[in-house]
Amino acid sequence: MNVRRLIPTTAVAGAVTLGLITLSACSGTSDAADKGSGDKLDVVASFYPMQFLAEQIGGTYVTVNTLTKPGVEPHDLELKPKQVGELGDADVVLYLKGIQPAVDDAIAQSNAGTTIDAATLTKLEEHGTEVGHDHGAEEAGHDHGSEAGADPHIWLDPVKYGEVAQGVGAAFEKADPTHAAAYKANTQALMTKLAALNSEFENGLKNTATKTFITTHSAFGYLAERYGLEQEGITGIDPEAEPSPARVKELQEIAKKDKVSTVFFETLASDRTAKTLATDTGLKTDVLDPLEGITDKSKGDDYIEVMRSNLAALQKALGAK
Incomplete structure (x- = not known):
């Protein structure tokens, strides 16, 4: 499948624009210039779907630390003081607002250099469980949402996940311009994988x-x-x-x-x-x-x-x- 079919141009442009808006003003030119010394970009990811993006896009130019360890249910995560401190020390914090309240609160209080909220990089919708609906009359994919707030599980749709990947790639390029070409190439490689996955699900x-x-x-x-x-x-x-x-x-x-x-x-x-x-x-x-x-x-x-x-x-x- 052609990657352009997976992510429309207008959607990508909007996602990247939104993503860059979430970058903290603390990530100034001096920070970006420091990355030219050969140091790796220090990325803290909130949980596995964000970790995967950071590793795929960052490649050899980033170190990734994940707040949610394997086997821990992300929704119930409680951060230790050391983990809260890691947020302030990180060059980039990649998270998904709305799925881990403890992470959202800690990021709001931290001095992280660059924060990337994946929820701003694609359109969120409401999905839930609605008792008593007319199941037979609904079209496939109809919104069952009866709970307040949008559904944060965007990574389970390869297309939406690809939109997020595009925004993360653009943010990495801005945070570490010395290795921008590598981030761009890695993002494109990931988009190719996601396009193939989308095609497999469709067929x-x-x-x-x-x-x-x-x-x-x-x-x-x-x-x-x-x-x-x-x-x-x-x-x-x-x-x-x-x-x-x-x-x-x-x-x-x-x-x-x-x-x-x-x-x-x-x-x-x-x-x-x-x-x-x-x-x-x-x-x-x-x-x-x-x-x-x-x-x-x-x-x-x-x-x-x-x-x-x-x-x-x-x-x-x-x-x-």
Whole structure:
């Protein structure tokens, strides 16, 4: 697939403009000039999806420290004083506002040189769980949002993730102009990978027996919208929330009506609710990874590999032809 088809020119221009607006005024010319001495750009990433971008785009010219260690549920992260201090010492802090309150608060109080909020680099939408909706009358990808605030899980859509990558690349170029050409080339290489991944999802989910999938929490709204699927979250955006009896009953009805075969759970949160629902409805269970962190339980070593594993799981559950 041509990368230009993946990210429209106007979207890229807007994303880059927004991204550069979030750069702190502290990242002045003197800081950029210091990077010409051969020192690596010191980047602090809030959690794995930001870490992956920093490593892919920065390559050998950056050192990346991640606030959320493997196996930690990002939504519940609490920072240690040492980690808060790292924010102030970093050349660049790359985060996604709205998913980790502790990180948002710490960044607001820090003296970080350059801050990049990935949420400003693409358009956020609302996705959630709405009890009592007319499921049959909805179009694929319809917004179920009943919770306040936008859905932050933009990285699960390769297209939106690519828009963020473009903005991060432009910000790295500004923060470290000495290595701007390398950042630009690395960004283009990542865009090529994301374009290929998008094409695999498009082709792999084009013809399926059903378009509906049930998952523990509503992390896959952007993915569902991109590929014409219908996400039904047991809970809303919060992975620790408990479903109401009315929601459980509705999901049982949806599973029967839409010929759902599988209830998905994830690697970093409890699978108890998913397995209970599956048992009650006679469905199978499988993993659909929201890619909030990579552990030894992950079905892949990086973002691309785990997303391909997610594609295979969806194809199996949806009856891809």
